[in-house]
Amino acid sequence: MTEFLDEARAILGEAHVLTTDLAAYVTDWRGKFTGQPLAVLRPADTAQVAATVRLCAAHGVPIVPQGGNTGMCGGATPDGSGAQVVLSLSRLNRVRSIDPLNNTLTVEAGCVLQAIQALAAEHDRLFPLSLGAEGSCQIGGNIATNAGGVQVLRYGNTRDLVLGLEVVLADGQVLNLLRALRKDNTGYDLKHLFIGSEGTLGIITAAVLKLFPAPHAQAVAFAAFKTPQQALQLLGLMRGQLGDRFTAFELMSQASVAMVRRYFPATPALFGTPHAWHVLMQASDASGQQALDAAFQAALEVALEQGIIDDVVVATSEAQAHELWAVRENISEAQQHDGSNIKHDIAVPVSGVPAFIDEVLPLLQAAYEGVRPIVYGHLGDGNLHFNVSRPAGWTTPGWQLETDRVNAIVLDVVARYQGSFSAEHGLGQLKNHEMLLYKAPLEVDVMRRVKQALDPQGLINPRKLLPD
Amino acid sequence: MTEFLDEARAILGEAHVLTTDLAAYVTDWRGKFTGQPLAVLRPADTAQVAATVRLCAAHGVPIVPQGGNTGMCGGATPDGSGAQVVLSLSRLNRVRSIDPLNNTLTVEAGCVLQAIQALAAEHDRLFPLSLGAEGSCQIGGNIATNAGGVQVLRYGNTRDLVLGLEVVLADGQVLNLLRALRKDNTGYDLKHLFIGSEGTLGIITAAVLKLFPAPHAQAVAFAAFKTPQQALQLLGLMRGQLGDRFTAFELMSQASVAMVRRYFPATPALFGTPHAWHVLMQASDASGQQALDAAFQAALEVALEQGIIDDVVVATSEAQAHELWAVRENISEAQQHDGSNIKHDIAVPVSGVPAFIDEVLPLLQAAYEGVRPIVYGHLGDGNLHFNVSRPAGWTTPGWQLETDRVNAIVLDVVARYQGSFSAEHGLGQLKNHEMLLYKAPLEVDVMRRVKQALDPQGLINPRKLLPD
Numbered sequence: 001m002t003e004f005l006d007e008a009r010a011i012l013g014e015a016h017v018l019t020t021d022l023a024a025y026v027t028d029w030r031g032k033f034t035g036q037p038l039a040v041l042r043p044a045d046t047a048q049v050a051a052t053v054r055l056c057a058a059h060g061v062p063i064v065p066q067g068g069n070t071g072m073c074g075g076a077t078p079d080g081s082g083a084q085v086v087l088s089l090s091r092l093n094r095v096r097s098i099d100p101l102n103n104t105l106t107v108e109a110g111c112v113l114q115a116i117q118a119l120a121a122e123h124d125r126l127f128p129l130s131l132g133a134e135g136s137c138q139i140g141g142n143i144a145t146n147a148g149g150v151q152v153l154r155y156g157n158t159r160d161l162v163l164g165l166e167v168v169l170a171d172g173q174v175l176n177l178l179r180a181l182r183k184d185n186t187g188y189d190l191k192h193l194f195i196g197s198e199g200t201l202g203i204i205t206a207a208v209l210k211l212f213p214a215p216h217a218q219a220v221a222f223a224a225f226k227t228p229q230q231a232l233q234l235l236g237l238m239r240g241q242l243g244d245r246f247t248a249f250e251l252m253s254q255a256s257v258a259m260v261r262r263y264f265p266a267t268p269a270l271f272g273t274p275h276a277w278h279v280l281m282q283a284s285d286a287s288g289q290q291a292l293d294a295a296f297q298a299a300l301e302v303a304l305e306q307g308i309i310d311d312v313v314v315a316t317s318e319a320q321a322h323e324l325w326a327v328r329e330n331i332s333e334a335q336q337h338d339g340s341n342i343k344h345d346i347a348v349p350v351s352g353v354p355a356f357i358d359e360v361l362p363l364l365q366a367a368y369e370g371v372r373p374i375v376y377g378h379l380g381d382g383n384l385h386f387n388v389s390r391p392a393g394w395t396t397p398g399w400q401l402e403t404d405r406v407n408a409i410v411l412d413v414v415a416r417y418q419g420s421f422s423a424e425h426g427l428g429q430l431k432n433h434e435m436l437l438y439k440a441p442l443e444v445d446v447m448r449r450v451k452q453a454l455d456p457q458g459l460i461n462p463r464k465l466l467p468d
Numbered sequence: 469m470t471e472f473l474d475e476a477r478a479i480l481g482e483a484h485v486l487t488t489d490l491a492a493y494v495t496d497w498r499g500k501f502t503g504q505p506l507a508v509l510r511p512a513d514t515a516q517v518a519a520t521v522r523l524c525a526a527h528g529v530p531i532v533p534q535g536g537n538t539g540m541c542g543g544a545t546p547d548g549s550g551a552q553v554v555l556s557l558s559r560l561n562r563v564r565s566i567d568p569l570n571n572t573l574t575v576e577a578g579c580v581l582q583a584i585q586a587l588a589a590e591h592d593r594l595f596p597l598s599l600g601a602e603g604s605c606q607i608g609g610n611i612a613t614n615a616g617g618v619q620v621l622r623y624g625n626t627r628d629l630v631l632g633l634e635v636v637l638a639d640g641q642v643l644n645l646l647r648a649l650r651k652d653n654t655g656y657d658l659k660h661l662f663i664g665s666e667g668t669l670g671i672i673t674a675a676v677l678k679l680f681p682a683p684h685a686q687a688v689a690f691a692a693f694k695t696p697q698q699a700l701q702l703l704g705l706m707r708g709q710l711g712d713r714f715t716a717f718e719l720m721s722q723a724s725v726a727m728v729r730r731y732f733p734a735t736p737a738l739f740g741t742p743h744a745w746h747v748l749m750q751a752s753d754a755s756g757q758q759a760l761d762a763a764f765q766a767a768l769e770v771a772l773e774q775g776i777i778d779d780v781v782v783a784t785s786e787a788q789a790h791e792l793w794a795v796r797e798n799i800s801e802a803q804q805h806d807g808s809n810i811k812h813d814i815a816v817p818v819s820g821v822p823a824f825i826d827e828v829l830p831l832l833q834a835a836y837e838g839v840r841p842i843v844y845g846h847l848g849d850g851n852l853h854f855n856v857s858r859p860a861g862w863t864t865p866g867w868q869l870e871t872d873r874v875n876a877i878v879l880d881v882v883a884r885y886q887g888s889f890s891a892e893h894g895l896g897q898l899k900n901h902e903m904l905l906y907k908a909p910l911e912v913d914v915m916r917r918v919k920q921a922l923d924p925q926g927l928i929n930p931r932k933l934l935p936d
Contacts, residue, residue, distance in 0.1 A: 099817060099819050100704075101700060101704060101818060101819035102817040102818045102819040102820070102850070103818070104817065124708070145653065146653050146657075148651050148653075152650060152651060154712075156628075157651060159657070160624075160628065169910075169914075173910055174910075175908075175910055175911060175914060176908060176910075176911075177911070178886075179886060179888070180817045180886070181815045181816070181817065181850060181886075181887065181888050181891070182620060182621075182815065182818070182848075182849040182850055182851065183616050183620065183625060183815045183846075183849050183850070183851045183888065183891040183892050184815060184888035184890075184891060185613065185614050185616075185664055185888070185890050185891065185892055185893065185894045185895070186888055186889060186890050186895060186899075186902075186903060186906075186907065187895065187903055187907065187911070187912075187915050187933060187934070188661065188664065188665055188669075188915045188918055188933075189614075189627070189660055189661075189663070189664050190911065190914055190915070190918075192657055192660030192661070193656065193657075193660070193661065193918075195657070196653055196656070196657050197656055201656075212711075212712075213707045213708050213711045213712075215711065232569060236568075236569060239681045239754070240592070240681050240754055240755070241754060241755055242754060242755075243680075243681045243683070243712075243713075243752075243753050243754030243755070244622075244680075244681075244711075244712035244713070244754075245711075245712070245713075245753075284711075285711050285713075286707070286708055286709060286710060286711030286712075287708070287709055287710075287711070287763075288759075288763055291756075291759045291762075291763065294759075295755075295756055295759065347649045347650065347651045347652060348649070349567060349570040349572065349648045349649065350569060350570045350571070350650070351567050351569035351570040352570070378651075380650075381650040381651050382570070382649060382650055382651070383650065383651045418646075418647060418648070418649075419649065420647070420649050420651065420652035420653070420654055421654060422652075422653050422654050423649070423651040423652060423653065424651050424653055425653065426653045427653070427654060427655065431654075434654075435654060435655055438654075439654065439655065440643075440644060442637075442641055442642075442643055442644075443643060443644075443645070443655070443658065444655075446637075446643060446658055446922070447655050447656045447658070449921040449922065450656055450658075450661075450918065450921055452921065453917040453918055453920065453921040454914070454917065465655060465656075466655070
């Protein structure tokens, strides 16, 4: 491999072929996987990515592409063989162009999401992808994993925000699909193959992103319910009244909110008495704050009159809107403090969420007395983060050993609802084997045929997404 | 082939294996192509489609799938060899389920678009796909060609309206991707491969469609300009003011409007003096007619004050809104009466439309004195129908012989703008060869690899979309 590394240094320069101090590249964000690569390669541009991939293909060296390394499923973490290279896209961080009249932005894969949001805002536009890791995740990784987040209800997943791609294929050829068009029916839409493929079909080096009119009016409220069924009714009512101006609808169980208040003591008590379920909701509009407020208030009054909501707090200032959003946003960190839990990121049809919850909670209680499910997520998309926290009396290692059994309880119900066992986090190396449990063999077979057609040597992120 | 036909009759019944009276199936809607099939096969359900495809695979019989036969590019028309079968999906016309709370509708491929729109409306929902052929086109064909239409600005193309698919593969296996989920990151998104593939990768038999809140408030106006640049400025202004409530923005040249008035004499003269360019625009909202009218009017007043529009008519009744829409909708039929023209369906970045028009019109005038370009289309999507009508003194056959030269003039400019030579109509057998002229060889090669992976025998709609 000395020859390989020498050739890599000739392409990238000494400083960008790392073989020591690799800690930042070899462990995933959740700390579940640690690998041992042959080297970390840091190309500067698309041409260097292409040359690096050609070199790897010639030497039979497997490549693990990596962006901000914020993935939830170990998709960007190398294995322990010492044979793989990590290909970091971080240095490809140029903005190639912005076209506000076309509502598009062309960026390289290593651009950090928050910087893209900020650039759009400078041009009075919105790039709507928004998620917890936005300060460090990179757009190439967002696209490769088809990231979700809190604005999918209105704007869709990352897939829906991409008009064009530049991709380095497994043989090092550069596939230029960087079109900035709203309509183009000239053959198979290849970009959708690469979006969400977790770097297993090619390496995304640049993208054309869709921008939207910036919202200058916003309304935020926090509502309380006895049941998720009420929350679902409210969703229908608000969408019916506000249409596309209704942009976020996040469900939180009482345990989720209580956990946030435990670890973030400054969190205000929003209601005098506890309620079993809550939603944080938001409406946005390009302009017209007064009209939006009036429509939002009117819809909430209908919901109160009809008994759909038991209580509600409407933000009266931007500061209070932030405070309400913080309850939702702090769940993930509170969960880290709260100790061992078995996480799920599932989706079912939106209409099935209440029945799904009613069905799965008693099964968990029956299997594990005192278990603490932390249920929250994007009800507007039917997507729940369904984290099962260790009951009192269990040790952390002991509880982690229950992972397969807890997964089976939750995911078998998901399957009965024709749901998804990974709604927005992807598969990586954490959930790829679930594909064999929950997908029809024919679907897996077609995926393998596509993989074979695009990466016949099997060198691009091997065994991620598709297990052997 | 007697044995093949006998087996087909055993699967489908005598009445649904047609070998005579095939006129309705063998010529495309525009009358440009006429084929001669071995037979027309009319399966009743997915199982019969699968059995038919298995039979064809066993006998090596090529299959041309067909829906409402309203395509613009001959994609559903068989060749003249007498060896292909037309597989009509018309009898697969059941609604499998509707779930208004999940905003989804599951239908079979043969359902007519207008019936789907009506069913959604019955449940106070919108299925936003809308196009000229909606009274007879079928949803399977809409999906297979990724149809566009007049509401793409807000709702996207057909691709964006599909959550799940059922597809019969080339070997007759049924791939069930009928998921009704807003988020699902469990492997490659195979449905996007089939959407827009024009029946060349598999046969779509059913789909889960996205529904939206029904718009109960609408505002419509017709504005006049000196230049397309002004129209583009107006688009930016209206989207900035109205955000997602701005739902349609259709450009029409003076020649397009004059042509409609010539063949539809009841069309009102909207303005006292002629203007070079017009747009028809629409805003919609779930509710709140007064608020929408106020915001729409306010935005138009800003546009008048800033000199962005030279004149404007706002519809004051639903009847007048229909009258304004009729001007746009009648262009296509007026064009039929007006005689020979060479059609293009192109897209460029929205911001590039004015410069594109300024560049291509003089080239056409220089090549053909007195040529009459009929320019209209979906400016909000950068998509123009750019039809080049025969100059005085040319015969229809003579003008049609100029097709390649006219295409080269228009499409070479499109290519310089990194545009699309077929924005919403697809390729079929009319435009498939342009792929070799205007696509990079690598992109075509990747498409061929995908085709090979899904249809190794090459029996599903051969030579459509991808030329030999």
